[in-house]
Amino acid sequence: MIRASLAVAALVAGSSSPVRAQPRQDAIDRPTDTHVALVAGLWHDDVLKPGEGWHRYQFTAAETGAIAFQMRAPAAQADLWPYLLIMDATNHDRNWAGVGNRRTNLCEVIVEVEAGKRYDVIATSQQNTVLAAGQRQRTDGPYTVAALPIRLTD
Amino acid sequence: MMSSTGLLCMLASCLAACDATGDMGAASAAPVALSVEAPGVRPELAQPDDLSVLYPLATSQAAFDRGYLTPASPGLGGPLLPAVVYEQAFGPPGTLQLGGTPAAPALAGLRMVAFRLDPCFARTEAIPDAACENQLRVVFQTLRFDGTQAIATDDAVHAFYRLRRDQLAAAVQTSIALRRKHAGDQRQLGPLAPHPILVEQGLEGELAAALDQLVLHLAGAQNLSRITLITASGLGTAWNFSGVDVADGVTSRMTIPTVPAGTTTVAFFAGFSSGQLTGQPAFTPATQAAAIDDLQLLGDVHRAARASAADRQRAYDASLRIEDPALHSPNTIDCASCHLAQAVRVMVGETAFHLVASTPELRGAAGRVPAPAPEDRDVNVHMFGYKGKRASIHPRTIHEAAAVTAYVNATFLRS
Numbered sequence: 001m002i003r004a005s006l007a008v009a010a011l012v013a014g015s016s017s018p019v020r021a022q023p024r025q026d027a028i029d030r031p032t033d034t035h036v037a038l039v040a041g042l043w044h045d046d047v048l049k050p051g052e053g054w055h056r057y058q059f060t061a062a063e064t065g066a067i068a069f070q071m072r073a074p075a076a077q078a079d080l081w082p083y084l085l086i087m088d089a090t091n092h093d094r095n096w097a098g099v100g101n102r103r104t105n106l107c108e109v110i111v112e113v114e115a116g117k118r119y120d121v122i123a124t125s126q127q128n129t130v131l132a133a134g135q136r137q138r139t140d141g142p143y144t145v146a147a148l149p150i151r152l153t154d
Numbered sequence: 155m156m157s158s159t160g161l162l163c164m165l166a167s168c169l170a171a172c173d174a175t176g177d178m179g180a181a182s183a184a185p186v187a188l189s190v191e192a193p194g195v196r197p198e199l200a201q202p203d204d205l206s207v208l209y210p211l212a213t214s215q216a217a218f219d220r221g222y223l224t225p226a227s228p229g230l231g232g233p234l235l236p237a238v239v240y241e242q243a244f245g246p247p248g249t250l251q252l253g254g255t256p257a258a259p260a261l262a263g264l265r266m267v268a269f270r271l272d273p274c275f276a277r278t279e280a281i282p283d284a285a286c287e288n289q290l291r292v293v294f295q296t297l298r299f300d301g302t303q304a305i306a307t308d309d310a311v312h313a314f315y316r317l318r319r320d321q322l323a324a325a326v327q328t329s330i331a332l333r334r335k336h337a338g339d340q341r342q343l344g345p346l347a348p349h350p351i352l353v354e355q356g357l358e359g360e361l362a363a364a365l366d367q368l369v370l371h372l373a374g375a376q377n378l379s380r381i382t383l384i385t386a387s388g389l390g391t392a393w394n395f396s397g398v399d400v401a402d403g404v405t406s407r408m409t410i411p412t413v414p415a416g417t418t419t420v421a422f423f424a425g426f427s428s429g430q431l432t433g434q435p436a437f438t439p440a441t442q443a444a445a446i447d448d449l450q451l452l453g454d455v456h457r458a459a460r461a462s463a464a465d466r467q468r469a470y471d472a473s474l475r476i477e478d479p480a481l482h483s484p485n486t487i488d489c490a491s492c493h494l495a496q497a498v499r500v501m502v503g504e505t506a507f508h509l510v511a512s513t514p515e516l517r518g519a520a521g522r523v524p525a526p527a528p529e530d531r532d533v534n535v536h537m538f539g540y541k542g543k544r545a546s547i548h549p550r551t552i553h554e555a556a557a558v559t560a561y562v563n564a565t566f567l568r569s
Contacts, residue, residue: 039253041438042421043388046254057254068434072389072426104426144389146423150434 028085031056031122038121040067043146048125053139057121058089059147061113068150069097072106073125073143080141082107085122110150121145197330197339199563202346202555204329206270207365208538208545210348211297211304212357218299221357222265223366225294225311231376234292234369235313236403237261243381243398243405252419255394256385259309264294267306268538269369271329272554273322273561288317290325290373293539306540308390312397314380315373323566328368336361346555348545380408382489384535391433392423393535395489412443412488420490422453424497424533431455431501431533437490447482449473449491452498455506470509473499474516477550479557493535496548501532 026032031054036044038059046055061067071082081099084107088094097109113119123145212218225235244251244258251257270293274286291314296307317325333343336351343350351361382397396419397408407418417439425432436453451458451469458466475481476495484492503509511517536546 034254036250036254041423041435042253042255042394042419043392043423044250044254045256045387045389074389106426142389144387144391146388146392148423148434 025051026054028054028122028124030054038145038147040147040149043144045142045144046123047142048123048139050140053126054122054124057123057145059113059119059121061115061117061119063149064115065113066110066150066152067113068108068110068148069121069145070106070108070148071123071125071143071145072104073141075103075105080125080127080139081105082123082125082143084109084145085120085124086111087120087122089118089120110152121147195340195342197334199567200326200330200559201333201343202552202559203343203349204333205272205326205558205562206268206346206538206551206555207329207352208268208346208348208547209266209357209362210353211267211306211540211543211545212299213303215299217357218297218304221362222267222297223292223369224266225261225264227266227366227370229370229374229376230315230372231374234266234374235261235264235294235311235378235381236375239375239378239400239403239405240381243400244383251383251385251394251396255387255419255421256309258383259294259296259307259311259385263296263298263307264311265297265304266292266369267295267297267540268293269365270538270555270558271322271325272558273319273565274558284319286319288319288322289379290315290317290322290369292369292373295536295539303543305543306536308386308393308535308541310384310536310539312380312382313373313378314382315377316379317372317377319566321372325368325372326562326567329365332361332364332368346547346552375403381405382408384493388423391426392421393490393493393533394419394421395493396420397489410488411484411486412441412447412491413439414442420488422490422494422533422535425454429501429532430506431498437494441488441491443472443487443491445472447472447475447487449476449495449498452502453494455502458502458507466503466507467509467512470499470503470507471512471516473503474511477548477553479550479554492550493537493548494533495550497533497535 032052033056034046036057038044038057040062048055069084069086071084073080073082082105084097086095086109095109095111097107099105099107123143124139125141125143126139209222212221223234225233227234240258240261247260248257270291272289272291291312294311294313296309297304333351355361378400380397380399385394386392387394398405399408410417410420413420421438423433423436431453432455434454437450441448441450445468449469449472451461451465452473473495476487476491534541534546537548538551539546
């Protein structure tokens with residue numbers, strides 16, 4: 001009787017829809033590594049897509065000084081706001097920036113870097129304003145990012 | 155003291171430039187007006203369009219498909235731009251370049267939009283013929299067809315081919331003969347523009363086919379000597395310049411003058427304010443050129459505003475010096491300063507600060523080139539090619555073409 005029950009249970013289980021594995025989403029603490037090393041002054045273009053909404057870059061400071069990390073998404077996509085997280089790879093100090101001007105969709109965070117130190121640059125562009133409870137942020141679309149050496153005093 | 159040959163080149167270039175109608179419309183994608191037949195034209199002498207040939211943008215799918223040479227076109231000793239050499243230089247297709255700047259343009263999308271014959275590449279002084287580097291330069295750009303017209307992407311690949319003097323001389327004669335055959339002996343092609351006969355006949359006409367064969371006869375894997383790239387990033391606000399030298403199929407990074415040793419890429423960032431130059435920093439890396447040749451202050455209007463009037467004037471004059479082939483060449487100035495000379499001069503020097511040349515010589519050089527049309531008053535790095543649907547010919551190219559024409563007419567075409 002038990003064997004028949006198990007057979008019926010197996011039949012029932014086999015006839016239901018298979019469970020599909022959900023694609024692994026990245027996250028702020030688990031960004032997608034782009035394997036791109038930013039170089040001061042040069043702009044890198046990229047595209048965020050659902051599931052890969054957090055992109056990580058590496059930047060190694062050649063000189064001590066101020067770096068303006070900038071990210072810009074197209075201004076036409078006003079509902080997707082860029083955010084930048086700069087993390088010192090040594091001590092994990094963090095500097096955040098969110099979009100400051102929604103007309104330009106440009107965000108910037110200035111970090112005093114030390115020569116030879118490596119920094120993780122994590123970029124995302126998210127729609128956060130219209131989320132329902134429990135809804136995941138949507139990340140989608142092109143953007144550009146750069147590490148720009150600047151002088152804080154002129 | 156300038157040699158007699160050098161003086162002759164200067165005088166001839168002045169005459170050639172004075173022949174220009176000054177019609178900037180000739181440098182646009184608008185239909186080119188037929189030139190007026192001028193009595194007394196010496197048909198056996200070269201004209202600028204004989205030596206610097208800009209192909210028109212295709213206006214039919216058939217012309218787009220069949221009317222352009224490609225990197226794979228069979229040239230001297232192999233394809234015009236062999237894939238194996240291209241990948242050795244810039245990596246497999248899709249490989250990002252320094253700092254995540256864009257990959258080299260895909261070979262499959264490139265089309266030859268122009269070529270230039272140069273008897274004495276990168277020389278600014280009169281030198282013996284035997285010491286000249288004779289060269290054919292090909293301009294490739296990524297083109298696509300939108301249903302009515304070809305459109306150029308904001309990129310470029312330049313391929314340089316080393317020639318012998320006799321090869322270049324024969325090519326010049328061939329080009330002149332083709333013009334005489336297709337346009338008659340009295341036709342003056344006018345100022346540098348999309349080649350008028352190519353425009354009239356179309357890309358599937360006889361002249362295009364003959365010029366293509368001329369290029370394939372002269373250039374290919376066997377004599378490829380340099381490849382340079384222009385790519386755009388920053389969502390269309392930054393331009394990146396790099397290149398390699400090629401010797402016997404082996405590539406090595408090109409030395410870029412006036413920037414720190416080992417620099418493989420120079421870049422310009424225009425900033426995000428449309429119609430203005432506000433990038434900080436504008437040029438990466440900054441030039442180490444002498445102040446007299448440093449235009450980079452004008453790359454950022456705010457930085458220029460904080461500078462002294464004297465410094466702004468010096469930078470403005472530097473832009474004119476860089477646009478003068480008698481003073482500067484690819485061996486004396488970095489790629490970004492040269493390709494951005496027109497933009498910084500016009501958008502910041504003239505528009506923001508109303509600067510003019512400070513010396514009669516520089517005023518003379520500036521006056522020979524028409525002011526860019528309003529729609530061209532934006533960053534356009536294409537010195538002899540296309541931006542979108544518009545032909546783009548920079549003042550330096552006009553000066554160079556005039557100087558090369560004068561040199562050719564004064565040397566191996568002299569009767």
